[in-house]
Amino acid sequence: xxxxxxxxxxxxxxxxxxxxxxxxxxxxxxxxxxxxxxxxxxxxxxxxxxxxxxxxxxxxxxxxxxxxxxxxxxxxxxxxxxxxxxxxxxxxxxxxxxxxxxxxxxxxxxxxxxxxxxxxxxxxxxxxxxxxxxxxxxxxxxxxxxxxxxxxxxxxxxxxxxxxxxxxxxxxxxxxxxxxxxxxxxxxxxxxxxxxxxxxxxxxxxxxxxxxxxxxxxxxxxxxxxxxxxxxxxxxxxxxxxxxxxxxxxxxxxxxxxxxxxxxxxxxxxxxxxxxxxxxxxxxxxxxxxxxxxxxxxxxxxxxxxxxxxxxxxxxxxxxxxxxxxxxxxxxxxxxxxxxxxxxxxxxxxxxxxxxxxxxxxxxxxxxxxxxxxxxxxxxxxxxxxxxxxxx
Amino acid sequence: xxxxxxxxxxxxxxxxxxxxxxxxxxxxxxxxxxxxxxxxxxxxxxxxxxxxxxxxxxxxxxxxxxxxxxxxxxxxxxxxxxxxxxxxxxxxxxxxxxxxxx
Numbered sequence: 001x002x003x004x005x006x007x008x009x010x011x012x013x014x015x016x017x018x019x020x021x022x023x024x025x026x027x028x029x030x031x032x033x034x035x036x037x038x039x040x041x042x043x044x045x046x047x048x049x050x051x052x053x054x055x056x057x058x059x060x061x062x063x064x065x066x067x068x069x070x071x072x073x074x075x076x077x078x079x080x081x082x083x084x085x086x087x088x089x090x091x092x093x094x095x096x097x098x099x100x101x102x103x104x105x106x107x108x109x110x111x112x113x114x115x116x117x118x119x120x121x122x123x124x125x126x127x128x129x130x131x132x133x134x135x136x137x138x139x140x141x142x143x144x145x146x147x148x149x150x151x152x153x154x155x156x157x158x159x160x161x162x163x164x165x166x167x168x169x170x171x172x173x174x175x176x177x178x179x180x181x182x183x184x185x186x187x188x189x190x191x192x193x194x195x196x197x198x199x200x201x202x203x204x205x206x207x208x209x210x211x212x213x214x215x216x217x218x219x220x221x222x223x224x225x226x227x228x229x230x231x232x233x234x235x236x237x238x239x240x241x242x243x244x245x246x247x248x249x250x251x252x253x254x255x256x257x258x259x260x261x262x263x264x265x266x267x268x269x270x271x272x273x274x275x276x277x278x279x280x281x282x283x284x285x286x287x288x289x290x291x292x293x294x295x296x297x298x299x300x301x302x303x304x305x306x307x308x309x310x311x312x313x314x315x316x317x318x319x320x321x322x323x324x325x326x327x328x329x330x331x332x333x334x335x336x337x338x339x340x341x342x343x344x345x346x347x348x349x350x351x352x353x354x355x356x357x358x359x360x361x362x363x364x365x366x367x368x369x370x371x372x373x374x375x376x377x378x379x380x381x382x383x384x385x386x387x388x389x390x391x392x
Numbered sequence: 393x394x395x396x397x398x399x400x401x402x403x404x405x406x407x408x409x410x411x412x413x414x415x416x417x418x419x420x421x422x423x424x425x426x427x428x429x430x431x432x433x434x435x436x437x438x439x440x441x442x443x444x445x446x447x448x449x450x451x452x453x454x455x456x457x458x459x460x461x462x463x464x465x466x467x468x469x470x471x472x473x474x475x476x477x478x479x480x481x482x483x484x485x486x487x488x489x490x491x492x493x494x
Contacts, residue, residue: 062433080432103437246463246470249429311426
């Protein structure tokens with residue numbers, strides 16, 4: 001009986017392909033578009049722009065992110081409600097779904113692709129899962145302070161050496177998690193790294209971890225080649241005499257730009273993109289932009305940087321030419337541009353335009369629209385080539 | 393110390409004019425998406441606390457109005473008075489209490 005059941009799926013898929021209904025799909029062409037309001041995700045083709053299918057029942061996706069398995073066949077969707085869902089991009093189906101916490105913010109996949117890590121707000125901490133089965137391997141509560149409070153965990157990324165790095169929003173700490181033995185992860189803690197780290201990023205070479213601070217100016221920098229040097233507080237002084245403006249949406253640091261010696265990041269609460277000189281971590285320039293930046297994302301070749309904005313300026317997208325740090329174009333794709341994703345080599349960019357219920361494609365050379373696809377309140381776009389990128 | 397206008401407003405809120413249907417839709421969208429980016433959708437909490445009816449049950453309208461209008465200094469909660477009139481804020485609070493985003 002057992003053996004009959006195990007061959008059934010095979011027979012079924014043979015039948016399907018025999019009917020010619022299943023076109024062969026190469027995963028390198030695929031992407032996922034999050035539809036936040038319906039709690040669904042579209043699987044899309046990124047070479048021949050089209051929706052291939054819609055996966056429903058993913059829960060609260062009001063702050064969702066996606067990582068891909070190393071073979072690019074599976075997408076792991078992290079939902080706000082603690083849901084962790086593994087989607088098969090070839091069969092258009094949910095393979096497994098667990099609700100692993102009350103409130104969660106994002107996740108990462110390990111260097112070897114075998115561990116999924118999730119960062120949670122409640123209960124504050126990080127959990128590790130087997131990427132195959134989603135079996136829980138370890139729980140790391142984000143305890144801090146004298147009275148062992150739990151902190152929200154943000155800015156979780158993978159790092160070389162089977163490690164993960166994350167930050168504690170209330171705890172003001174950065175944790176370096178060694179998951180070589182995923183059932184008994186080792187945590188190295190860096191304390192008092194600055195007030196309220198809200199998100200973080202890893203340089204594409206896996207060398208530096210940088211956490212943005214909400215509670216004070218500047219960023220916290222950890223050199224992963226020399227963690228023994230501790231965390232350094234950089235850009236402490238920029239804008240300290242400027243008037244503090246309210247922040248309507250937390251900026252994201254993912255997708256930062258390294259162009260030569262320069263690094264571009266959103267300024268918190270200000271209508272500026274900051275250019276940091278990577279040689280000495282000093283502030284090289286402040287580029288005035290059309291609102292409070294949310295994502296500051298570089299085209300894969302690093303020549304252009306695309307910026308979207310927080311409410312009430314989120315109908316704009318600006319393009320910065322890294323050659324001279326000038327804003328070369330202001331686009332108005334529609335109301336509420338939530339996210340941007342470049343094709344693997346950057347000839348095109350996809351924009352999620354939430355309130356217009358569409359995804360828009362732009363040619364990054366001509367900066368003009370080339371196509372639009374319907375989507376229900378799209379909020380995030382993730383292409384499968386992320387599978388091969390550190391920190392994403 | 394709670395400003396007097398708030399007290400006056402709370403009693404007036406019930407009588408106050410409702411936003412137009414179109415504005416109501418905009419407000420609900422704001423609640424779902426722009427508040428939702430910190431409070432979740434449904435607003436069970438995120439960076440900001442839960443705004444579900446049970447979480448707000450023991451908070452007064454006056455308190456909620458003030459937080460939404462003025463924000464909370466020293467936290468990530470921004471002031472919305474630039475974008476929301478008092479009447480609109482009062483209407484939003486009602487929606488929060490009745491799960492009006494559904």
